[in-house]
Amino acid sequence: MTTAGIPLDQIVVLVATGLRRPNPGDDLAELVGDPWVLENVRVENHFAPQDEDHVDLGFTPGRKVPIKLDCRFVEADLKIATGLVEPHFMAGFSSGRKVVAPGIAHHETIRTFHSARFMEHPLARECNLEGNPLHEEQLEIVKRLGEVYALNTVVDDKRNLVFCSF
Template structure:
């Protein structure tokens, strides 16, 4: 009997194979590591692809809301949240008018040590308002009506909608059912009302989007 070791959670999971079993291990292609992540982030904020830099976007705005993925997504928030906040402050948005919203969708809130791990930067936790999205709080959403195609209710978190500058962060990765995950999904289902989520995340929509 042979054993394979798979990465699982924060550790590893041994998989014991019966004698004679032939296993094929599929690994992702190795990617080059950034030699200076902070410099790369600074460049990305100043010169993003196909868009104005964050400083320009923030200029003249009165408030800002930054969306981050919840604990189920391995996003290095500790590297970019503070540079983003500091850039917004330098462009004139008051610190007390900048918030971070955890895009939980229908997942549970991230609190305590888990929230600290998610944000990853003590300075951000101490100085910036950080909230969890609550998909079941009717009063915390703006109702945009229904889509013309299938009548899907469109309700999005009020804190995000009413911010003068709205920034969605996260990662884009292959999805086992839906092609790709991330990107605009940080908004819906990330900060959508439960009616919106249950409609377009339903089995019917998965089968025929």
């Protein structure tokens, strides 16, 4: 069976864990939420400490952030990042570019973002994108990948979907 011309066995859902632990068994099933997905496509966890799972794409031009990303995403023919848009304490907002970096980044990239030079920057704050160094570097990283699509969602206080943007 194929969807949009892509055979199901060629679809990989890569769970962006950042530095968090991978989601085993029941945790993964709960996260995905649909048994059909688990039965029909590959669902795999990103694992930041595993060097061999990442491609080194150099450094961002401005602040020299190492760009090391999960090779499954980098080498994909079609890249779609999905996530929830909500305020983030230093990136301004979550979703989109944050799913890529730090979501599927190597631990060196993630630790760079969580260093004092980013965390203590006065413009690296909740709901601010203007001049936010973390946001700017995340955009540079995503640009390095070529075409990347994002499906961003917003939920209300009861976790009901209220908005999607692609």
